Amino acid sequence: MKADEKPARIDPTAGPRWGSDVAAAMLRRTGIKYVALNPGASYRGFHDSLVNFLGNEEPTMLLCLHEDHVISIPHGYAKATGEPMAAVVHSNVGLMHGLMGIFNAWCDRMPMLVIGATGPVEPQKRRPWIDWIHTAKDQGALLRAYTKWDDEPRSPEGIVEAFLRAFQATRSEPKAPVYICLDAGLQEKALERPIAIPSPERYSPAATPHAPQEVVARVADLLATADNPLLLVGRSSLRQEDWDRRVALAELSGASVLTSIKERACFPTDHPLSAAAPFFWVGPRGKEVAREADLIVSLDWPDLNGFLQQFTDNPDALAARIVHVSLDSQLHNGWSMDYFGLPPVDVPVAAGADVFVAQLLPELQSRLSGRRRWQGETRNPAKEPAYSDDSANSIAPRDVEAALAKARGDLQVTLAHVTIGWAGDAYHFREPLDFLGHDGGAGLAAGPGITIGAALALKDSGRIVVGILGDGDFMQGATALWTAARYGIPALFVVSNNRSNFNDELHQEAVARVRNRPVENRWIGQRIDGPALDHAGLARAQGVDAEGPVTTVPELEAAIARGLAHVRHGRPYLIDALVKPGYANPPLSRGKS
Incomplete structure (x- = not known):
């Protein structure tokens, strides 16, 4: 917890007095360590309980600037731990911001406890206009198709069961996000009777099924x-x-x-x-x-x-x-x-x-009577990582991978994210935490938050977390870096910047070829240039040290060395690497390419 976010005058012996206290107590009892959130009045009661009932400890709040990051940070945390974080979103509007990230985590089969709010459900408690447009009869319908389970409890006892069931469901194989919607009126209602907060041990997930x-x-x-x-x-x-x-x-x-x-x-x-x-x-x-x-x-x-x-x-x-x-x-x-x-x-x-x-x-x-059928021959075609021929003057996409492999040395590095055209033959994975996979649903804006969530999970592990991001992905998720700066979450972000939505350039080329139209026009409406974006400046605006654009492999090597040093000292760092358009491994495209 940040020192300046430690609440004053908290009574650690106090029991739950309000509906939202029960929800907060259940988060603590189920062992949730962190809660990512972007504030909103629909869950003001729950927010108060996290601060003034729990003291912002077990779990600790992480303030985010957008609901995209409220979801992608827990996504990255789950990828690095296999365990859920909580993500809290405001009403229907905050939930709709976060839906793409929830879909990513669903496709990635990652556990996550998403908590939302609505209401007040009772019409007489709603303020004119604002509480009406922020109330939905079935908020879970927005995400029911890509969550494992959802609920909107109607009593304090219902809150207890909802959290137990959600925690059990999201941690059971196959894992996926779950959603609980808290009625604003129920959150702010004083408890009329004592509420038992049970131990979660008797509500654990069943063992993963075995085969006959x-x-x-x-x-x-x-x-x-x-x-x-x-x-x-x-x-x-x-x-x-x-x-x-x-x-x-x-x-x-x-x-x-x-x-x-x-x-x-x-x-x-x-x-x-x-x-x-x-x-x-x-x-x-x-x-x-x-x-x-x-x-x-x-x-x-x-x-x-x-x-x-x-x-x-x-x-x-x-x-x-x-x-x-x-x-x-x-x-x-x-x-x-x-x-x-x-x-x-x-x-x-x-x-x-x-x-x-x-x-x-x-x-x-x-x-086989214990005899190993493999006799030691190699079938691995991987070669020693080598730079492109013009690396002294430019950076090819695969050069980013080769430079990181060279800089890695004996360090324990976790790759939290890579770009779509990652070659895979220059940087090897030798341990389970060496690489955390892609973002699941191919929804942009996830890379920065996933990297931060992984870095949060591995903060005291001795591992260095690195995220390789496309420029489009970074720009849509850039303000996630503020959370890393705010809470001292160390990670190295490398923007593989081709100044284009290049995957879509290839799609436009494929369509043009099928229709016998000029392929040289594929860049129109795709290039992110003129003016060029200042990724390093944007990172610095979030409180993160940054440099770039670097334009040659020697510059990139030096920048990675500086970035790794920053991360080892507990600070996030960003490098903007200007790469030539292209992919080390071209993606598939419908039609002729």
């Missing part, structure tokens, strides 16, 4: 007899023991491994069995490995059918046997297509992926 033993045995048989097995490692836990089991499974089975840059680090990318750099879209090497596989085991790969479609026109005609381990179907609904295409699967496994690997390993060891 006959299914485990069948998959073990397939892996033991396959000539060219392939593991697709998708959504995974942060636990080191789970990481070690994935490595052991690959080595025991002799399987090649492919990973996604959309998901957290899940397998060492410099391991000899890592057969291609982690990717957004499958490149030539990944397609080659996939075509040669006679068994594909998907460990909660989010878009399995989309993966298959990138190397075959007819996934159903593939000769390879396919195993798909996932609980994700429990969250699927008809509103969002984030369930992706329906893949052809020979062995569907409704279990947690890491739980299944733990079940599978001893079965496979028994089949």
